[in-house]
Amino acid sequence: MSPAATPPSAAATERANWTEVTAEALYQKLTALASNLWWSWRPEVTQLFRDLDPVRWRQLDHNPISLLREMTPDQVAERANELAMYTRINQAHRRLKEYLTDTTGTWAAREAGVLGARPVAYFSAEFGMHESVPIYSGGLGVLSGDHIKSASGLGLPLVAIGLFYDQGYFKQHLDEEGMQGEEYLNTKVENLPMQPALGKNGKPITVSIDTRGGALKAKVWLMSVGRVRLYLMDCDVEGNSPEDRELTSRLYGGDRRTRIRQELVLGIGGVKALGALGINPGVYHLNEGHSAFAPLEVIHQRMEGDGLSFDDALREVAQNTVFTTHTPVPAGHDRFDADMIEEHLGPLREKLGISHQQLMGLGRVEPQNEGETFCMTVIGLKASRRANAVSALHGVVSRRMWAHLWPWRVEEEIPIGHITNGVHVPSWLAQPMRTLFDKYLPLDWPQRMGDSRVWEGMYNVDPGELWETHNALKLRLLDFTRRRLSRQCRRRGEDEAVVDATRSALDPSALTIGFARRFATYKRADLFLRRMDEIADLVNNENRPVQFIFSGKAHPADEPGKSFIKRIANLRHDPRFAGRVVFVEDYDINVARHMVQGVDVWLNNPRRPLEASGTSGMKAVLNGGLNCSILDGWWAEAYNGNNGFAIGRGTQHVNDDITDERDAQDLFHVLRDEVIPRFYDRDADGLPRAWIDSMVESIATLSGRFSAHRMVTDYVRHCYLPAAGGVSSEMSMR
Incomplete structure (x- = not known):
């Protein structure tokens, strides 16, 4: 073959492509990829960011937004040209757009159509999606992250509600004697894949929760996790006291007063945020007791909007609510005394038209026992019609633990089933094993x-x-x-x-x-x-x-x-x-x-x-x-x-x-x-x-x-569809 007939090299083809795209356009495509956490379970996209600067990628805790902020569009274009990356970037960007827009062929489109108009609202105190988004501490957060990732993959109509911790959980260092030290670092919002959530009027949302000590305010952030929108409540806003501006700074930090105020923001503030967003959920999924105040605000909205009595609203809201308990250790269930409950829920209680004793009774195993504190797990169980533990054995333990709530039932008939947890396979599977699976599966x-x-x-x-x-x-x-x-x-x-x-x-x-x-x-x-x-x-x-x-x-x-x-x-x-x-x-x-x-x-x-x-x-x-x-x-x-x-x-x-x-x-x-x-x-x-x-x-x-895909499909079949008025399911949730 003569030199003139030699096919162009890959590098030459890449250089030719630069005539069709500007450095700014390339930079914007990478920014779009970095702005949706879909990239975190797509190894080919992760590799794009790593290739831009492998050293800084590691030093920046694998944060693509931080990496791009250190580079100009021209620097990105030069690096992409060196490594012939244009086609890879273009393909990744196109796949993301296709993933976000093509939902008709998903599992949920076939099996859970009733949720399309009224999605699932999934509440959790923490979400662990990736190390570059430090708003998690451990298993509960990672489980929540895996849950919404699989919901995204299945095309399930689901929105998630959590808290934004600008200091996250602590960084751990051991001294020479082996003692753990804790260091809290401020996370820069501009380095995270989130933006202010906009209401129906196109303006950033701020919600307000009335307490006896005055209003507690929270702004709302939006983070995209594949097809799922994650809304994060943040109390660092003008109008809050200095103490309250720090309220959502740290995950699981502070005293009991801090905890109840965080849970007030998550549950009641989260429901108010959904209203401001124009989202009308068909199902409320409370992942652990931290968000169990949410049904009270939903009840208030039903009473105000539909003229229902408290009892009727409670009955209907409970039908739409799913509660998951994760804790077999008694000390792991949050409890608050009567004064603290009245301080924080008194204004809402008055709107609900119930007495302090009635409110406390919702959080007590024995409603009339004034010596019993208010337990978040108890109200979660009472305000839902579908409750589950997270493994078969945990179901046995939970039914035994909470049997006193249903004294007329034998232990085996306590209405707490189980859906065993699972993990998001693409997030945890190593690329070499993925290659092996592609060969044999x-x-x-x-x-x-x-x-x-x-x-x-x-x-x-x-x-x-x-x-x-x-x-x-x-x-x-x-x-x-x-x-x-x-x-x-x-x-x-x-x-x-x-x-x-x-x-x-x-x-x-x-x-x-x-x-x-x-x-x-x-x-x-x-x-x-x-x-x-x-x-x-x-x-x-x-x-x-x-x-x-x-x-x-x-x-x-x-x-x-x-x-x-x-x-x-x-x-x-x-x-x-x-x-x-x-x-x-x-x-x-x-x-x-x-x-x-x-x-x-x-x-x-x-x-x-x-x-x-x-x-x-x-x-x-x-x-x-x-x-x-x-x-x-x-x-x-x-x-x-x-x-x-x-x-x-x-x-x-x-x-x-x-x-x-x-x-x-x-x-x-x-x-x-x-x-x-x-x-x-x-x-x-x-x-x-x-x-x-x-x-x-x-x-x-x-x-x-x-797998989390199996877990989420179990939730759909046994919890979400029945709660939304779809098909019924056995309570065993096996």
Whole structure:
């Protein structure tokens, strides 16, 4: 072929394309992509931002808006030209537009049409969508984020209501003694993908809530999460007292007065915001008790608009309300005394035409018991006709916990069902595993990820290919962990020799166990230390070593939880554990993503039955990690004998100390006698065949059942459609 006939190179084609597009237009397309969190579960779009500047991308906590604000349109165009990115940017922008506008072929369009005119309003105190949007603390927030992401993917008409915390949850740092320190940083609104929410008149919305101490105001922000609109209430507005301007600054900060005022803004303010937006929900979903004041404002609106009596309005609003409880621990349910309730709800109570005693009765198990406080979970249950726990076992616990609300019913007939939690597969699945799934699963698996039958294709996977993919992810986790450990040591000003040691911490060939979650005491992060000498022997076994990666935060007021962190973090000073048991500071979605994608084993050992569900282990499943867990929460209904490991027999002693000692012993034995042999027994090709079989079984049997797509479709069928006047459903919600 002559030179004149040589096809143009990709780079030459790219340069030609620049004649058709300006740098400003390209910049605007990237800005549009960054302004909708759809990008966060689309790896090809995430890679676009990373390619613009890989170093700054990492330093800016993977925030594309912050990255673009540091670059001019010409700089973006120059970088895009260097890497031949124009076509990729154009395709991503077109896919986003198609995703947002083409809703006729979605699952919800076929199955939940009645919700189109009157959508679901989903209330939650926190939303965890991505590490660059720090308005979450842990499991509840990440669950809420996964819920609305899957609602978006399914095309479900749903709007979400939360609070905007401009300082979020705290940044965690450990000192040389291993004690947790908390640092709160202001988040710049201009670096977040949100804008003022506009009312029907086209002006920014501010709502006002009357209290005995004066009006409490909140402005409303709009954040786009795929097809879902998330509205965030923010009390930092003129007209509020200095104290109230700080009200929504921190997540789970402050005293009980702060908590009730936050919940007033979330529930009552959230309903008022929906009215100002012109949104008339057909369903109100209260995700935990934090938003349980919302039905009171809806009742008021029905009384005012339709002339209903309080009792009739309560009956009708309860029919449209769904309540989800997540907390099997009594201390986890917010309670307020009578004076605090009257101070904050007195003006609304008068509009409702009910007495203080009647209002307090809505939040009491025993309405006439003046010694009982007002419980947010109780009013949530009384003001809804559909209530659910978040796993089968949690349903049993919740029915027992709240049986006194229905003294005329036997425990099995208490109207609290269960819908087991799930995780948003695209958000937690590593790209190499996604590539593997594309090869062995049906072509349309991303649209049918909640269907367990889709995952049966994993039984055909090549064992070596699966093992190599997992090991590549494991190496990425170890590299990430070493960088974090090195940074931690440098921040503390430790010797260079200590910093150097972090670079060789952790062995790529060793069995790697991960434990990461909130360091509440019932989660027993230090359970393995009850068999410290025996665990040390496992860690230091020359032929079959074990290593642990820990991460997690304790609430600032939880001193026992902080002591757990200190004890584990300080194992780095013990020669038996140095470089083999490590603690990664400042647990967030980014740390979680690396850990669930790279560990061999995900460890979970709560004190049964106090784990409502748990979702982190579900994320490990997607990436080939095996669960080793107490039979509590989701694992009690997931474990089949070959898809992971069980600690104990699914029972607990009435004495917690005996339970803890017995579980510690069971943990050691399952590690020594089951986990380690299965991991290290290799065939002639060096493959742990039995281990890989368990990986396949885990992915095939659990990925669909515990996906957020399955969870949201369950909510639609068993809660949303009946609440909106659609088809009926059994209360079991199984």
